[in-house]
Amino acid sequence: MVVIVGQCNHRNDEVTKLKLKCQSRLALLRKVARGSVGSSVPVLRTLYISVIRSIIDYSASNLITLSRQKRQSLEVLQNEAMRIISECLRTAKIETIRHEIGLPTLAQRIKAVATNQIVKSLNTADDGIFKQAVMNPKGKDKCNKWLNSARELLSTINVSDYLDNNQYVVPELPPWDFPEINVSFSDLTYRKSDVPIEMLRQDFLRRFSALPQSASVLYTDGYLQGNGRAGAGVALYQDGILQESGSLAIRASNHCSTTQTELLGISAALTIAKSELGGVTIVSDSMSALQSIVSESSGSNKLVNRI
Missing domain, CATH: 3.30.420.10 (Ribonuclease H-like superfamily/Ribonuclease H)
Incomplete structure (x- = not known):
């Protein structure tokens, strides 16, 4: 992965290009879903992940600084894909469809993939400049928007467990997807x-x-x-x-x-x-x-x- 820090002045163009690429492939997903033979939900889900979401996965580390409005515009693409996969009416709530298909939000997915990409870069950077900029920033590195976003992502994991250990990969589902769950209940003394x-x-x-x-x-x-x-x-x-x-x-x-x-x-x-x-x-x-x-x-x- 190559990250050019400090030269991210064209986020609008980048998001626009991503949306255009995804929208053209949504037509393929729609055609397969509405074909004469038809496809099952698992097949359409796999097609979406491999052909459409993979484009966003590839750019995940560059998308961590997106504004909420820009992230939402990408989320709309996945929402449309989920409606195609499920063949649900427009009146169906998107949270219900997401639960049935089993897809995380794009915001969660971007965080997970970007964290993996950043940790991989920290482990493979030979000169140590990138690691120094992320882990021990000095001067202008402290104010860099992308570096600040990267440090915020890394703060959600125990990053020392992942450094200098190429065999240990950050889980596909990040820690913020696994809240601690406590189950408690007690019997009633009556019917x-x-x-x-x-x-x-x-x-x-x-x-x-x-x-x-x-x-x-x-x-x-x-x-x-x-x-x-x-x-x-x-x-x-x-x-x-x-x-x-x-x-x-x-x-x-x-x-x-x-x-x-x-x-x-x-x-x-x-x-x-x-x-x-x-x-x-x-x-x-x-x-x-x-x-x-x-x-x-x-x-x-x-x-x-x-x-």
Whole structure:
């Protein structure tokens, strides 16, 4: 990888060229998806990753200084690709589609790839100039925008573990995609059907107040109707206010178990939690789902493994 520090004055042109390249290849993805034979979601996902996202991966280290507006313009490209892959209507929430396809946001992907590229450069730079500029900046290097962004990325990992060790590669999913998760629950001393709703509410508030306080709270629930229709829902509250952008509803396979629907809701909540800053509390009323998450004998369950 070659990085020219201090000569990044044409970010607008670079982003425009990236978008043009990606948009031309979106036409190919659309043609394959709508062909007479048709392709499955895994095939279309692989095509997107190898033909379209790979262009952005190649430029990841040069994109870490992009403004939020420019990053969002690239995110729109992936959103369009996900709609093509899933064949969802425009009314479908993009977070729901992303969860179903299993793709990180481009912002997360750029961070992951750029971190790998920077660490690789630090390990292979023979003259030590690049390493000196990043790790021990002096003079104008302290004010360089790209170097500051690179140092900010490296601060999210224990960089000393990755230097001078070419056999150790930064994980594809970066540390910021793996928040620490603590699962806690306790048995009820009564049956929910035997007590008034207000008593259930008071009991929940008492238990909830004992948890570490978080600005963001995700409530999950699953449902299984009498006709076999199943699904799950997630509601995001920030500082006690419902956030429509972080709330979604997901359809599950008909006639699946209630535990599966509850696990689907928890899995979707974790996807949303990745984009939130600070601690996030996820609330579920399913004892069976929570027990399956912490159980060592649930390894064959795909949803549990995803969580």
